[in-house]
Amino acid sequence: MKEKEVEFIGKITAGVTHEVNNVLASIREISGLLTDILSITGEDSFPRKEKFQTSLQKIQNQVQRGVKLTGQLNKFSHLSDNDKSDVDLNEIIEHLIFLTERFARIKNITLQIQPSSKSVTINTNPFLLQMALFNCIAYLLNHLSNGSEISLCPGKDGSKYSVNIICKGEVIDKTSFFKNPSTSEELLSLNGIMKSLNGVYELDETTPGIKIALIVNG
Amino acid sequence: MIDIRVLIVDDEEELAATIAERLELRGIKAQTASDGDAALSVLKTDPPHVVVLDLMMPGMGGLEMLKQIKSLKLNIPVIMLTGYGSKEQSIEGMNLGAFDYVIKPCNLDDLIAKIHEAVKNK
Numbered sequence: 001m002k003e004k005e006v007e008f009i010g011k012i013t014a015g016v017t018h019e020v021n022n023v024l025a026s027i028r029e030i031s032g033l034l035t036d037i038l039s040i041t042g043e044d045s046f047p048r049k050e051k052f053q054t055s056l057q058k059i060q061n062q063v064q065r066g067v068k069l070t071g072q073l074n075k076f077s078h079l080s081d082n083d084k085s086d087v088d089l090n091e092i093i094e095h096l097i098f099l100t101e102r103f104a105r106i107k108n109i110t111l112q113i114q115p116s117s118k119s120v121t122i123n124t125n126p127f128l129l130q131m132a133l134f135n136c137i138a139y140l141l142n143h144l145s146n147g148s149e150i151s152l153c154p155g156k157d158g159s160k161y162s163v164n165i166i167c168k169g170e171v172i173d174k175t176s177f178f179k180n181p182s183t184s185e186e187l188l189s190l191n192g193i194m195k196s197l198n199g200v201y202e203l204d205e206t207t208p209g210i211k212i213a214l215i216v217n218g
Numbered sequence: 219m220i221d222i223r224v225l226i227v228d229d230e231e232e233l234a235a236t237i238a239e240r241l242e243l244r245g246i247k248a249q250t251a252s253d254g255d256a257a258l259s260v261l262k263t264d265p266p267h268v269v270v271l272d273l274m275m276p277g278m279g280g281l282e283m284l285k286q287i288k289s290l291k292l293n294i295p296v297i298m299l300t301g302y303g304s305k306e307q308s309i310e311g312m313n314l315g316a317f318d319y320v321i322k323p324c325n326l327d328d329l330i331a332k333i334h335e336a337v338k339n340k
Contacts, residue, residue, distance in 0.1 A: 018274065018301055022230050025323035029236035032326060036243050067323060074302035 013077035079127040089120040089154035114153040135190040145170040165212040227257040228272035254278030272299040295336035
């Protein structure tokens, strides 16, 4: 995607998340006010008071869920603010998992991080890195069977930064999966992204399960 | 113990009014202003003990408003209401002399605690 287009999408998304956050803040305060009023209302003077109280709590819980979602979406919209910035690999993976968990859940596949014990920070393009990781996850979701597990493991070896994506589970079409991934249409954009990131990706079928390694030079 | 009076400045009028109403239920007198000009007029005529100020407002933005409050030399602590991506603005606000900040949607108990702290430190 071209820089200007990415910037445009980022700005619009950031603006809308601000507005949605204000809507959620209002709902939270209004339901909070109703809870306040109920709490000073006598038991006998308000029929089904308890039902109202539990329903208001459910509204508050949903607001909390909405706030978390819009917060993460806002963070995503700011990924394109800078061409390069310091990126904590643990953080960016956790963020991506939060945003993509739904796609995995639909396929009944577990998506998780095995965080690096030490913080691994790389100076790179955060938007492209997210996109590369997403491409790998999307590729795996298309080829893994129900009940599989995908683990993302960040690491660093000298000046090379890596994210190993290790999968447990059956590949539906193992021959086509490994046959010629570099020319696979699904991975065409990943090739271009890795080039821009000054990195490569490798598919490894020798390890148990499947492993995709994203290697970026720092 | 004094009756604490708070001015909430936020262009989200319904949000400001509801926070004000909830504060009132907890014994804190609160009035609202939906823009910088309305807020300045309250500050000049009936200064509150604390200002709760949204940073993202159309027209006179929150930081500009904060500068104006400070220039009036009324010694009124300002608690900023910040949203997403306002970290830099919050830091700038603290450097300009804001008392503290809370993130929207804020926890009312946290806001009240900060209001009390601001009055105590005044």
